[in-house]
Amino acid sequence: MRVGIVTPVVAQPPGAAAWEREAGIEEIGEIAETADRLGYHHLTCSEHVAVPEEAVERRGGVYWDPLATFGYVAARTSRIRLATQVLVLGYHHPLAIAKRYGTLDRISGGRLTLGLGVGSLEEEFDLLGAPFAGRGARADDALAALRASLSRRAPEYRGPHYAYSGMVVEPHAVQERVPLWIGGRTRRSLRRALTADGWVPFGLPLRTLAEMIADCDPPPGFDVVLQPSRPLDPAGDPDAAVTAFARLREAGATIAGVRLASSSAAHYREQLAALRELADPCGLTFEEER
Structure with a gap:
């Protein structure tokens, strides 16, 4: 089982560590470099x-833009994958x-890695002028359009909601097949994911x-990306980390996405190293450390 991180700072749901509120791009970059190494x-x-203000208590109010954030992180790393988790298909x-x-x-x-979802925040759809009703069918069409268009200079697609040809998209993705992960919590989202590369x-x-x-x-090669129910503390409670990964594996995870308990950006980087040391007892696969 491979392991990635739910990047701190860039999204701050309720319960996020206090240090994240004051952190900025330098802390994000240092954490990304450590995870990459x-x-x-x-x-x-x-x-x-x-x-919406009334939703902040439930969802959190801090969400860094993924394109700008990953553009910066890409320049400070060389091999770790950059996973949107998730883009809302109906917004684009x-x-x-x-x-x-x-x-x-x-x-x-x-x-x-493009993580994609249907979206559920109706007020945000309304704000952006995107239709909320029928968003599932639109998302299915958008997903098919993306699969037909990514990595192509002159993509062509014709579906019930999107249709185009004779257009040049340059630059375009260099991967022959960009991995597509689908977010969600319903059986329909899982069925949708089975047309892509992961859930x-x-x-x-x-x-x-x-x-x-x-x-x-x-099918073979399909990724299931699961998270432990709470942040892990590999330095302070390694046994709990081993147990958490065993449960993910039993549930069918091929990749774990983890949050790490931390009191500062420096402590977070220490936790990354501590989890790396637990690779064998946790049954985790890492690239060779540089």
Whole structure:
């Protein structure tokens, strides 16, 4: 099982560590460099343009823009993957994603993983002038359009909501097949993910996730990206970390996305190193440390 990190600072949901509120791009860059050097699989950055004030207590109000953030991180790293977790499909035309994130794939040397979702925050849809009703069908069409268009200079697609041809998208992604992960917590999101390359569920008990994954019989190479229910403390409580990864593996995870307990950016980097030292007992695979 490979392991990536749910990047601190860039999204601050309720319960985020206090030090993150005052941290900035330098701390993000230092954490990214450490994770890159230690051989972690990926970093994440999620997307919200604006969150209603009444939803901040539940969702958090800090969301760094993934394109700008990853552009900076790409320049400070060389091999760790950059995973949007997630972009909301209904907020963008598929070719806008293909151009913007294809450029990111180019400048990062082919390290993009596109995490995509349908979205659930109706006020944000309204703010952006995006239709909320029927968003699932639109997302399915957008996903098919992206698969047909990423990595192509002159993409062509015709579907019920999106249709185009005779257009040049340059630069575009350099990976022959950009990995697409689908976020969500429903069986429909899992079915949608099976048309892509992976599933990134959230907010469900591991027992439920295990049943859903077993029922769908994922194909070879399909990634299931699961998170422990709470931040791990590999330096202070290594046994709990070993147990957490065993539970993820039993549920069907192929990749773990972890949050790490920390009191500062420096402490977070120490925790990255401590988890790296637990690779064997946790059954984790890292790239060779540099």
